[in-house]
Amino acid sequence: MKRRIISVTVNNQNGVLNRITGMFSKRHFNIESITVGQTEMKHISKMTLVVNVEDEVKIEQLVKQLHKQIDVLKVSDITDQAVVARELALIKVLSNGQTRSEIGGIVDPFRASVIDVSRDSITVQVTGDSNKVEAIIDLLKPYGIKEIARTGITAFTRGSQKSVTDLKEYTAI
Amino acid sequence: MGDIVKMRMKIGAQNATASMSGAEMLIEALQNENVEVLFGHPGGPVLSIYDALSETSIKQVLAKHEQGAIHAAEGYAKVTGKPGIVISTSGPGATNLVTGIADAMMDSLPLVIFTGQVSRNVIGTDAFQESDVIGITMPITKHNYQVQNVEELPKVIKEAFHIATTGRPGPVLIDIPKEVSIEKGEADFDLEVNLPGYNPNKMPNILQIKKLQDVMAAAKKPVLLAGAGVIHANASELLFEFAKKNEIPVVNTLLGLGNFPANNELFLGMGGMHGSYAANMAMYECDLLINIGARFDDRLTGNVKLFAQNAQIAHIDIDPAEIGKIVSTQIPIVADAKEALQKLLEDDYNVPNRSEWLERLANYKTNYPYWFEQSEYLSPQRVIQMIDQYTDEKTIVTTDVGQHQMWAAQHYHFKKPNRLVTSGGLGTMGYGLPAAIGAQLAEPETTVVAIVGDGGFQMTLQELSLLKELHLPVKIIVMNNGSLGMIRQWQDLLFDGRYSASLLPVQPDYVKLADAYGIRGVQVSTEEEAEKMLKETLGDHEPILIECRINPTEKVFPMIPPGKGANEMIGVKP
Numbered sequence: 001m002k003r004r005i006i007s008v009t010v011n012n013q014n015g016v017l018n019r020i021t022g023m024f025s026k027r028h029f030n031i032e033s034i035t036v037g038q039t040e041m042k043h044i045s046k047m048t049l050v051v052n053v054e055d056e057v058k059i060e061q062l063v064k065q066l067h068k069q070i071d072v073l074k075v076s077d078i079t080d081q082a083v084v085a086r087e088l089a090l091i092k093v094l095s096n097g098q099t100r101s102e103i104g105g106i107v108d109p110f111r112a113s114v115i116d117v118s119r120d121s122i123t124v125q126v127t128g129d130s131n132k133v134e135a136i137i138d139l140l141k142p143y144g145i146k147e148i149a150r151t152g153i154t155a156f157t158r159g160s161q162k163s164v165t166d167l168k169e170y171t172a173i
Numbered sequence: 174m175g176d177i178v179k180m181r182m183k184i185g186a187q188n189a190t191a192s193m194s195g196a197e198m199l200i201e202a203l204q205n206e207n208v209e210v211l212f213g214h215p216g217g218p219v220l221s222i223y224d225a226l227s228e229t230s231i232k233q234v235l236a237k238h239e240q241g242a243i244h245a246a247e248g249y250a251k252v253t254g255k256p257g258i259v260i261s262t263s264g265p266g267a268t269n270l271v272t273g274i275a276d277a278m279m280d281s282l283p284l285v286i287f288t289g290q291v292s293r294n295v296i297g298t299d300a301f302q303e304s305d306v307i308g309i310t311m312p313i314t315k316h317n318y319q320v321q322n323v324e325e326l327p328k329v330i331k332e333a334f335h336i337a338t339t340g341r342p343g344p345v346l347i348d349i350p351k352e353v354s355i356e357k358g359e360a361d362f363d364l365e366v367n368l369p370g371y372n373p374n375k376m377p378n379i380l381q382i383k384k385l386q387d388v389m390a391a392a393k394k395p396v397l398l399a400g401a402g403v404i405h406a407n408a409s410e411l412l413f414e415f416a417k418k419n420e421i422p423v424v425n426t427l428l429g430l431g432n433f434p435a436n437n438e439l440f441l442g443m444g445g446m447h448g449s450y451a452a453n454m455a456m457y458e459c460d461l462l463i464n465i466g467a468r469f470d471d472r473l474t475g476n477v478k479l480f481a482q483n484a485q486i487a488h489i490d491i492d493p494a495e496i497g498k499i500v501s502t503q504i505p506i507v508a509d510a511k512e513a514l515q516k517l518l519e520d521d522y523n524v525p526n527r528s529e530w531l532e533r534l535a536n537y538k539t540n541y542p543y544w545f546e547q548s549e550y551l552s553p554q555r556v557i558q559m560i561d562q563y564t565d566e567k568t569i570v571t572t573d574v575g576q577h578q579m580w581a582a583q584h585y586h587f588k589k590p591n592r593l594v595t596s597g598g599l600g601t602m603g604y605g606l607p608a609a610i611g612a613q614l615a616e617p618e619t620t621v622v623a624i625v626g627d628g629g630f631q632m633t634l635q636e637l638s639l640l641k642e643l644h645l646p647v648k649i650i651v652m653n654n655g656s657l658g659m660i661r662q663w664q665d666l667l668f669d670g671r672y673s674a675s676l677l678p679v680q681p682d683y684v685k686l687a688d689a690y691g692i693r694g695v696q697v698s699t700e701e702e703a704e705k706m707l708k709e710t711l712g713d714h715e716p717i718l719i720e721c722r723i724n725p726t727e728k729v730f731p732m733i734p735p736g737k738g739a740n741e742m743i744g745v746k747p
Contacts, residue, residue: 011370014319019311026312057497064494070316070336073370 001052003032004059005085005155008066009074012038012045016071020047023069029053029062033087033152044073048085048154078157085155089133090115091124094144103143110136121146129153195323195354196225199287202330203231205362208258210234210249210614212242216262217302218289218351223260234614234639239266241607241636243273247282248611251594252569254407256283256337257611263289264302267348268309272601274344275313279598280428281405283342285333290319290350306348315343320350323358335366340373341492342405373491377508382516385463385487385504390522392461392485394530395421398444398473401428401597402466402490404590406510409433412465415514420527422534424452426467428597431587441534442543445473446733447579450541450746453739455534456481464488466510469499470598479738489513543583543731544746550724551698553577553652557584559704560622560650563711568620569594569612573605573629576658579729581624603632606649610636613645620648620711627653627677634686640716641691648711649718651683654725662728667735687718698722 010016017036024031032050039046053059059077066075095103096119103122107114112126126136130153137148193201199222203211210232215223226233236242239261246257257277261270267288277284291300307319316336318329326349333345389395403412409432416423416439423433424444433440442449444456453475456462462484467473474480477499487504488496496505506513545554557580560570570585571594572578578595587593594612596604609623630651640647652658660675687694693715697703703721710717730744 015307015311018308022311057501061494061498068492068494070368070371 001054002059004051004053004077004079005083005153006049006051006063006066007076007078007156008047008049008072009039010045010047010069011071011073012043013071016045017047019069019071020049020066023065027061027065029058033150035087035152035154037154046154046156048152050153076157078155082158082161083155084158085129085153086127087130087133087151087153088125088127089137089148089150091126091137091140091145092116092121092147093124093140094120094146095122096120099143103140106136106139112136191360192357193360194221194225194357195320195326195349196221198323198326198358198360199330199349199354200225200229200231201360201362202327203258204229206256206330206334211258211260212236212246212249212611213260214239214242214262214266215260216264216266216289218263218291218349219260219287219354221354222287222289222349232614234610234643236607237635237638238633239269240272240603241610241633241639243270243284243286244276244601244604244607244633245611245614245636245639246284247273247277247280247604248571248594248608249615250277250282250284250611251608252591252612252615254283254405254591256285256334259284259286261286261288262302263291263306264304266302267306268304271309271313272599274310274346276596276599276601276604277344278313278315280596281342281401282344283337284344285330285337286314286344286346288346288348289354290348292352293321293350296350306346310346313344314346315341317346317348319348320353323353323356324360326353327360327362328364331364332366332368335368336371340371341402374493374507375491375509375512377489377506377513377516379516381504381506382513385506386517386520386522388461388485388487388504389419389421389463390525393525393527394459395419395461395463395527396441396455396459397421397423398426398456398462398464398467399423399429399432400426400465400467401432403429403432403510404466406466406491406512407590408465408509408511408514409590411511411514411518413437415518418518418524420524420531421463422455422531424448424455426470426473426597427582427595428593429467430582430593431590434588435586436588438535441538443582445470446475447583447729447731448473448733449538449543449583450731450742451534451537453733453742454537456484457739458533459484461485461487464490465513466490468492468495471499474499475733476736476738479740541731541746545727545730548724548727550727551700551703551721553580553654553721553723553727554584555700556650556652556703556707556721556723557581557624559707560624560711561585563707564620564622566592568592568622569609569616571595571605571609571612571621571623573625574600574602574659575626575629576654576662576727576729577624577626577652579659580652583729602626602629605629606647607633607636609647609649610639610643610645613647614643617645621646622648622650622711624650624652626658627651627655627680628657631681637687637690637692637718646714646716648716651718651720652723653680653683653720654723654727655680656725658727659729665728666732683718683720692716692718694718694720696720696722
C-alpha cells in the first residue's frame with residue numbers, strides 16, 4: 001500500500017464533497033483523510049486527500065476519475081513534490097496536579113500548546129505533519145488519552161521546488 | 174428562437190431577455206435545443222411544465238411507466254445521436270427512472286432528464302413524494318443539478334445539453350423544485366457555456382499517432398477492436414477506410430456492431446463471451462491490438478490475464494479514464510475516434526505482408542462459424558437468420574437482454590451504424606420494447622424489429638399501448654422458450670441443471686395480449702410458419718407481435734466460460 005497526497009481544486013458548490021466521496025466509495029478507493037476549505041477565491045475550494053492505494057494503476061485511475069467530475073478544476077498528486085503539509089490534532093489527556101507540569105515538558109519541544117485545563121484533564125493542541133502528531137500522541141499515551149480529534153492533512157506545494165524531483169505527472173494524453 | 178420569446182418580442186419586448194415562468198423557460202430552452210419529442214410521465218411538481226408543454230409543437234410521449242419512458246428516450250438517442258429528453262415527477266417518478274439512467278451511463282447515451290421535486294421549503298423533511306434524486310443519481314449520471322433559482326434555469330439547461338452530448342456522451346439530470354417551474358424571472362438565453370472543469374479532448378497527440386503508425390508498420394498480426402465510440406463519433410466510414418487500407422481485420426464489441434459491415438471479408442464478428450471463434454482467437458493470438466472506442470468490458474476480455482497477452486495494446490478513447498483501467502496500454506491515445514482515424518489515415522506506409530495472418534483468420538471464420546443444430550423445435554437462430562433475410566440494412570433491431578440478444582448479435586448481419594439498439598453494459602431486461610418505440614419515433618419510415626425474450630418482455634410490456642396510440646409499426650418478436658433462458662443455460666452449465674427460479678411455466682396468452690392492446694398477434698412454432706409471417710409482415714406498416722415458440726433447451730454457443738480465456742471457449746463448431 002502506498003500513501004499518496006492528492007490536492008484537488010473544486011467549485012465551491014453544494015454537494016461537491018458528496019460527489020468526490022461518492023466516487024471514491026463507488027470505485028473502492030480508500031480515503032485516509034480528507035480536508036476541505038475555501039481558497040483565496042470565494043467560489044473555489046481546495047481539498048486535500050490522503051489515500052492508500054495498491055499500485056500506480058490504481059492511483060492513475062483515481063486521478064483520472066477525479067478529473068472526470070465536472071466540478072473538479074484541477075487534480076495534482078503532490079506526494080513526490082516539495083510540499084508543506086500540516087494537520088492539527090486536539091488531544092485530551094488525563095492529568096492531575098502532579099502530571100500537569102510533566103506533560104508541559106512534552107508539549108513545549110513539540111511547540112504544541114495547552115488550550116484547556118480541567119481538574120482531571122488537559123487538552124493539547126498540536127500542529128504539524130502526521131509523523132509529528134503521531135509522535136506526541138505516543139508520548140502522551142502513558143498518561144491516558146481520553147479523546148483525540150484530528151483534522152487530517154491539508155497541503156500544497158512549496159513556492160519553489162527543488163530542481164531535481166521525481167515528479168509524477170498525470171496528463172490526459 | 175422558441176415560440177414564447179418570439180411571441181413576447183412581437184408584443185413589445187426589446188430583446189431576448191423576458192420575464193417568464195420557469196416552465197416557460199424550460200420549454201423555450203428545449204426549443205432552442207431543437208427538441209422534437211419528450212418522453213415522460215406527469216405528476217404534481219411537474220404539472221406547470223406539462224401545462225406549458227401543451228402549447229408547443231414538441232411531441233409528448235406518455236409512457237405507462239417511467240422506465241418505459243427513459244428506455245424509449247435511449248432508443249431515440251441511440252438512433253439519432255441526439256439527446257433523448259425525459260421528464261418525470263418527484264419521488265417514485267424519479268426513482269423509476271434509475272434503471273434507465275444507469276443504463277444510459279454505462280452505454281454512453283446522451284440523455285437530458287428533468288425530474289420534478291417537492292417545494293424548496295419542504296425539501297429534507299420527508300415530504301410527500303420526496304426522494305433525494307440528486308443523491309440517488311449522482312453515481313449514475315455524467316452530472317446532475319438541482320435548480321434553486323428560476324433564473325438559473327436557462328444556464329443549467331444549456332450546460333446540461335452541452336455535457337450530455339460532448340466528450341463521452343452520458344445522462345445529465347436536472348431536478349426542479351415545484352415552485353421553480355411556477356415562479357417568474359428574467360430569462361437570458363443568450364449564453365455561452367462556461368465550464369472550466371470540463372474540457373473533453375478531441376484531438377489526438379501526434380506523437381502517439383506516429384508511435385502507433387510505426388508499430389503498425391511492423392505488426393505481423395494486428396487486429397482492430399471497434400466499439401461504440403466509433404459510432405458516437407460518426408467514424409464508421411473512416412474505420413472502414415482505415416481497416417481496408419492497412420488490411421487489418423476487425424472485431425466488434427456488442428455495442429460496436431454495425432460500425433463495420435458484417436459481410437466484409439475483414440470482419441471477424443463480435444468478440445467476447447458469446448463472440449465468434451475467429452474474433453476471440455484473433456484477439457488471443459494478435460501481436461497488436463488497436464482498440465478504438467471500446468472499454469475492455471469484462472464480457473469482452475474474459476480472463477484479463479489471458480487477453481491479448483502477447484500483443485502491444487493501442488487504445489483510442491475520448492475518455493482518458495478508460496485507458497489503462499483494465500488492460501495495460503502501451504499506446505494511449507485520448508481522442509475522438511474520427512479525429513484519430515483521420516490523423517492515422519494521413520500518412521502512407523508500406524503495409525507489411527500479412528497474408529499468413531489473414532489466411533489463418535479466414536480459416537477460423539470458415540471452419541468455426543456460429544452454428545446450431547436443427548431440432549424438432551423452431552430454432553431461435555433460424556428466426557434471426559430469417560429476420561436478417563427479410564429486412565434491409567436500414568432496419569433497426571432492438572433487443573432485451575439474454576439468449577435472444579446474443580443470437581441476434583451473432584446471426585443478424587449489421588451493416589450500418591446505429592441499427593442495433595441494445596442494452597450492453599447494464600444488461601437491462603425489458604429494454605427492447607420501449608427502446609423500439611423511441612427508435613420508431615426517431616425514424617417513422619424505417620422497419621423497427623424488437624427482438625425480446627418472454628422474460629424481459631414481461632418487465633415492460635405495458636408500453637404496448639403506445640404502438641396503437643402513436644401508430645408505430647414496431648414488429649415485436651417474442652422468443653418464447655418458457656424460461657429465463659440465459660439463467661437456465663448457466664444453471665445447466667454451472668449448477669448441474671438445477672433450475673432454481675428460471676422457468677416460467679405460466680405465461681400470458683401473447684396473441685390475446687396483443688389483441689387486448691389493439692394490435693395484431695400471432696403465434697408460430699415451426700420454421701415454415703415463422704418464415705411465412707416474417708416474410709408477410711416485416712415490410713408492412715402495421716405493428717405486430719409474433720410469438721415464436723422456440724426450442725426451450727437451446728443454448729447460446731460458443732462461449733468463454735466465466736473467468737476463462739478465449740483459448741478455453743466451449744461449444745465451438747466441431
